[in-house]
Amino acid sequence: MSGTNQRIDGKRLWDSLMTMAEIGATPKGGVKRLTLTDVDKAGRDRFRGWCEALGLTVRVDSIGNMFARREGRDPKRLPVLLGSHLDSQPTGGKFDGALGVIAGLEVMRSLNDLNIVTEAPIELVNWTDEEGSRFGHSLMGSGVWAGIYTQEKAYSLRDVDGVSVGEALDQIGYKGPHKAAPFPADAYFELHIEQGPILEREGKQIGVVTGAQAQVWYDAVIIGQDSHAGT
Template sequence: MSALARVNGERLWDSLMEMAQIGGTPKGGVSRLALTDEDRRGRDLFVAWCTAAGCSIRVDAMGNIFARRAGRHDHLAPVLTGSHGDSQPAGGKFDGIYGVLAGLEVLRTLNDLGIETDRPIEVVNWTNEEGSRFAPAMIASGVYAGVFDLEYGLSREDKAGVTIGQALQQIGYAGPHPVGGQAVHAAYELHIEQGPILEAQDLTIGVVTGAQGQRWYEVELSGRSAHAGTTPMDHRLDALLGFARVVEAVNQIGLAQGAEGRATVGMANIFPNSRNVVPGRVFFSVEFRHPDEAVLAVQDQQLHAAVARIAEGIGLQASVKQIFQYAPIAFDKECVAVVQAAAEALGYSHRRMISGAGHDACYLNQVAPTAMIFVPCVEGLSHNEAEAIHLHWSTAGADVLLQAILASSRE
């Protein structure tokens, strides 16, 4: 464990706070939607910091940024770390970017200590992990792993009809390098837990062994817009009424799976969205998560059945389209063991756990040995401007990351 080298936690924290000023919100969070000007400014700062640390920079056709610190045997496959820099519309200042800047801090620490690694080390900032501006989530790491092709990735549109390819050109991050295809020796993603388990159990490190599977859907209910004052209740084809009943059904589908079940309606658009018009159409999202693929398949059937039953009951037309899916995954056993050994050697309390959220590491795991490291977040709160972590948690996670990278870089 290289004499248990440790990062400069204060420097990492200062970097996090400086980055948080880009897209900072009045409530202390950030709004750095993918490929906006705020995202560009965050990318520019990351590139400047990495260049100052002696790294070479590579940007691929999906805008993924790779900062490379050369190794003693630079022809060897690198050890990769990183996360994402984009945020939710009103997100927190640690989600994603903590893993990116912790990777940078590892490189700075190696420079400070004069440590030359056998293998090169690369820190990646993935494009559009959140899926807030462009759906689906984790699109760029998905293209990197071959889950999506490049044409599909570049063609995803935001609500204004702007594609990822156009947005990359607009902010100057349409890179010349191919997406994926490079060998990776081992990969580690450090992230806040985004849940309450570690803090509730007074633990510092989560050794992440795998992640839940996910399925995303787009659902549309269509009825008939009508005057709210002149249309009797029994003559209405109220799409919003159907929507309300589907929301309740989705909630029941999630509750039926016990502690592991997750079912969410997170986004809805109501048409015409006027206070004195019976809504004629509602477009909304549904999401299921579970660590068992068989359960996700049952939830899929239950959703289709519930939407069809509810729509037929009040005279609506309905469509259900699945737009995103990945199966539950297990991270590489050797990489997981490296993370656990690092936490033990450093004396940090820890536990093995499953990630309830999706991460770029989930796709990366398909093409490279991968594991994740979690640190707690206050009250488990994330995707919220009030998202918070403590400096000692931030430092501990980066310490574990440093030791894991050092161990893998010698293999």
């Protein structure tokens, strides 16, 4: 492919973001697409339809991660991965996660428009349950894929209504036939909204993340008498 810089279709990207934001839309302009719910399924189905319309090969692994592949000139080259997640918090923002997935989709669309064949394959990823707001485990899909914890453990997690991850995957039809396991890749890119004011304050359009705050989770049992804080 040519080394000349090419441009995506910004309006098409925006329109697709707005179309996805209709799924699980909330009154104040956000979204509620809890993982593995019917609303999440609707978002997945729309994403899958977009990918298949481009001629991408879509596969789903056993934890529900979705991979949409665009072949390259050299099938022996390791793929470049692009992606993020489509699930949200109960009061989530419409761009969190969705931007990374749909921007990757726009890359694929623009490459098709320009008849560009890349040397390496490109795979667009929608990771299952990045947020962790339903089953209490964030980064679940990528965690199982990377071997951080087992699929059996993930399947056994339950929401407040007692529905397990395994059951929820079956209910929405996204327990795929492919094993959730890592495969070699050349690189992984994820475009994400900034969750802070720095870029806007400094008049910058984009930045590169060099580190992130770690999380530590605790289960606490407090023994005593409940009362007002002032007593």
